[in-house]
Amino acid sequence: xxxxxxxxxxxxxxxxxxxxxxxxxxxxxxxxxxxxxxxxxxxxxxxxxxxxxxxxxxxxxxxxxxxxxxxxxxxxxxxxxxxxxxxxxxxxxxxxxxxxxxxxxxxxxxxxxxxxxxxxxxxxxxxxxxxxxxxxxxxxxxxxxxxxxxxxxxxxxxxxxxxxxxxxxxxxxxxxxxxxxxxxxxxxxxxxxxxxxxxxxxxxxxxxxxxxxxxxxxxxxxxxxxxxxxxxxxxxxxxxxxxxxxxxxxxxxxxxxxxxxxxxxxxxxxxxxxxxxxxxxxxxxxxxxxxxxxxxxxxxxxxxxxxxxxxxxxxxxxxxxxxxxxxxxxxxxxxxxxxxxxxxxxxxxxxxxxxxxxxxxxxxxxxxxxxxxxxxxxxxxxxxxxxxxxxxxxxxxxxxxxxxxxxxxxxxxxxxxxxxxxxxxxxxxxxxxxxxxxxxxxxxxxxxxxxxxx
Numbered sequence: 473x474x475x476x477x478x479x480x481x482x483x484x485x486x487x488x489x490x491x492x493x494x495x496x497x498x499x500x501x502x503x504x505x506x507x508x509x510x511x512x513x514x515x516x517x518x519x520x521x522x523x524x525x526x527x528x529x530x531x532x533x534x535x536x537x538x539x540x541x542x543x544x545x546x547x548x549x550x551x552x553x554x555x556x557x558x559x560x561x562x563x564x565x566x567x568x569x570x571x572x573x574x575x576x577x578x579x580x581x582x583x584x585x586x587x588x589x590x591x592x593x594x595x596x597x598x599x600x601x602x603x604x605x606x607x608x609x610x611x612x613x614x615x616x617x618x619x620x621x622x623x624x625x626x627x628x629x630x631x632x633x634x635x636x637x638x639x640x641x642x643x644x645x646x647x648x649x650x651x652x653x654x655x656x657x658x659x660x661x662x663x664x665x666x667x668x669x670x671x672x673x674x675x676x677x678x679x680x681x682x683x684x685x686x687x688x689x690x691x692x693x694x695x696x697x698x699x700x701x702x703x704x705x706x707x708x709x710x711x712x713x714x715x716x717x718x719x720x721x722x723x724x725x726x727x728x729x730x731x732x733x734x735x736x737x738x739x740x741x742x743x744x745x746x747x748x749x750x751x752x753x754x755x756x757x758x759x760x761x762x763x764x765x766x767x768x769x770x771x772x773x774x775x776x777x778x779x780x781x782x783x784x785x786x787x788x789x790x791x792x793x794x795x796x797x798x799x800x801x802x803x804x805x806x807x808x809x810x811x812x813x814x815x816x817x818x819x820x821x822x823x824x825x826x827x828x829x830x831x832x833x834x835x836x837x838x839x840x841x842x843x844x845x846x847x848x849x850x851x852x853x854x855x856x857x858x859x860x861x862x863x864x865x866x867x868x869x870x871x872x873x874x875x876x877x878x879x880x881x882x883x884x885x886x887x888x889x890x891x892x893x894x895x896x897x898x899x900x901x902x903x904x905x906x907x908x909x910x911x912x913x914x915x916x917x918x919x920x921x922x923x924x925x926x
Contacts, residue, residue, distance in 0.1 A: 484696035485549050485646045485703065492539040492548060499534060499548035499593075506550035506595055510644035514623070517615030518635040518644065519596040520555055520565070538591055545703050547591030552645035554636045555597045556604060557581050557691075558680035566682040567600040567632075569613050570794045581680020583649060583691045583708055590707045595645050598635030602799045604651060604684045605783065605806065607659045607870035608856060608863065609634035612799050619850045621665055621896050627850035630660030630870065633694065637664045640694045647704050648694040653684045653779060655846075655874025657692050658886040662845035662898025667919075668694050669701040669885045669912070670877065672905045675709040683786055685779040687821075688878045698887060698915045705908070715913045720921065721755030723839045723914060728763040732843040732873050739890070743897035744844045747889040750925045751842075751918065758842070765830050766876055772823045775816045776808040784809025801863060824879060831880050832904045840907070840914050845886040845898030846870050873900065883908045885915045891926055 491497045510519055538547035558564050558577035565571040580588065588594070599614050601607075609631035610616050617638040619627040629638050636648030637660030650657050652670040661668025669692055676691040683689055693704045702713050727733075727748065736744065752758055783806045784791075795803055812820075835841065847869055856863040877884040877900075884902035899922070901915050 483643060483646070485546065485700045486697065488549065488646060489539055489545075489547070492536075495536075502548060503550055503593060503595075506644055506646075509642050510595055510639065514620060514642045515638065515644050516618070517599055517611075518617045518638045518642075519552070520599055520614060534591055541591075544591035546587060546647070546707060549592055549647060550595045550645045551587055551592040551647040551649060552595050552598045552636055552639040553584060554633055554648070554650045555600050556651055556681050557584055557649060559584050559594065559597070562597065564682060566604065567602040567611050567614065568798070570790060570797050571682075577680070579680075582677040583681070586707050586710060587647075587649065592647065595639070598633070598639055598648065600634055600636070601632035601656075602802045603682065603783070603787070603806070604632040604653060604656055605779065605802045606631050606867055607655050607874075608867050609660060610799075610801075610853070610856065610863075616853055618853070619664055621663075621850070626853050627895075628663065628853050628856065628866075630663035630846075630850065632656040633660050637661060637666060637668070637694050640664075640696060641666050646696060647700065650692065650694055651681060651684075652690045652692055652874075652878070653688045654871045654878050657690075657694060658845050658874045658884060658898065658900060659870050661694055661886045662900075663850040663896055665888045665890070665896030666694055666696055667698055667701050667885065667887050668692070668898075669705060670883060671705055671709060671908050672883045673878075673881060674905075675711065675908065683782070685782040687778045687782060687824075690878070698885065698912065698919045701885060701915075702912050705912070713912055714909045715916070716910070718839070718910075718913055719755070720751065720917050721757075723756050724837065725751070725756055725758045726763070726835065726838045726841045727758060727760045728766065728841055728843060729760055730763045730766045732766070732876075735847055735869070736844060737848045739849050739894055740844050740847055740897050743890045743894065744899065746925070747899050747918075747922060748842065750921050754917075754921045759838075761834070763834060763841075765827060765834060768827060769876065769879060772820065772827060772879075775820065776812050778820065778824070780805060780809035781812045781817045781820070782809070784812075801860070828880055828904070835904055838903070840901045840903050840911055843873050843900045843902065845900040846873060849895040849897065877902045881905045883911050885911055887915060887919050887922070889922055
């Protein structure tokens with residue numbers, strides 16, 4: 473196994489900002505180091521070809537006064553951008569060759585514009601699963617980034633925000649802008665040992681991002697700590713997070729028995745069990761509940777699901793003309809939407825709405841639900857590269873827990889809960905829509921409790 477990834481708060485954006493304020497480092501040093509990592513072997517296939525240049529060549533280092541300006545919380549901070557988002561003067565290809573020749577964007581999308589306005593320095597466009605349609609992280613066009621937790625074994629990074637996650641885990645960026653439709657932020661966060669926060673979808677504008685599912689797509693980010701996740705969410709959503717500082721002994725937490733703890737591998741089971749014990753020891757009230765409603769999702773999505781229906785609506789002309797240029801595994805999933813009727817889609821929307829109401833009623837009174845983010849550690853890329861059956865089995869496992877939150881229109885955060893000698897494991901804290909502040913507040917305390925236990 474490669475060298476363990478440092479605890480996330482080591483070298484997070486807050487620590488970096490404090491070092492800048494104290495004059496212990498300079499923006500030039502930070503940006504040059506990020507660029508050197510981005511161009512190193514550790515970031516092979518992480519950034520799209522020709523997209524990595526020293527930020528100092530394209531951006532002026534901010535003045536020292538910027539590091540004390542609350543309006544510039546990302547001043548001098550290197551930020552990577554998933555190849556899903558429009559950046560003025562750049563082509564948005566969404567990890568495909570189909571769109572590689574498209575015209576460059578005329579303006580930044582709102583998410584990128586807000587990052588820039590907060591002082592962020594863009595380091596490059598990150599590789600991703602083609603059209604964001606898989607949790608594994610494989611890209612046959614531009615290569616697959618290696619999970620930095622174990623480069624020797626060549627493990628998957630998770631997807632679809634694969635390059636974004638590896639850029640943050642390696643230090644090539646301190647923030648990775650990404651998206652989450654069924655787990656595309658939280659899966660790679662869990663597998664790479666960093667933090668991934670999926671906000672309530674409606675809180676951040678999706679304009680200027682290539683869509684997968686207009687009902688499920690969420691614009692969010694990967695970071696190195698929960699405190700960073702709070703700051704970046706505030707930038708992206710243009711809102712202030714209200715942190716109540718609710719102590720763990722006052723928290724009532726649920727653990728879902730149905731599905732979310734099925735088929736855990738040994739490393740995940742140990743890390744999850746240890747996490748629950750740490751929180752119990754800290755005084756949190758943890759209650760196991762059946763949450764049988766999760767079992768209903770298979771029937772609700774039996775005709776193909778929202779991603780297939782809405783993805784096909786966007787791709788239908790493009791894929792009719794260029795199917796041979798698509799990743800076959802992505803094309804297969806998109807084309808499931810062609811078999812869905814308008815009635816199927818309307819029934820699906822109605823069933824989802826009813827299911828959400830039942831779930832929200834069941835979760836009433838709990839501060840959050842605790843689950844393993846994914847049930848397995850990252851498998852080797854070789855195990856899924858040429859075996860479709862194994863690829864789709866792993867993809868299903870990776871998406872199984874995270875996709876529940878997207879169907880709920882909820883919010884969730886994945887934070888590392890493994891020991892330094894283990895492969896990364898993510899602990900997911902989640903709830904329904906607009907519980908973002910409570911989930912982030914809880915996550916700050918959970919992160920601290922877990923750090924003290926390791």
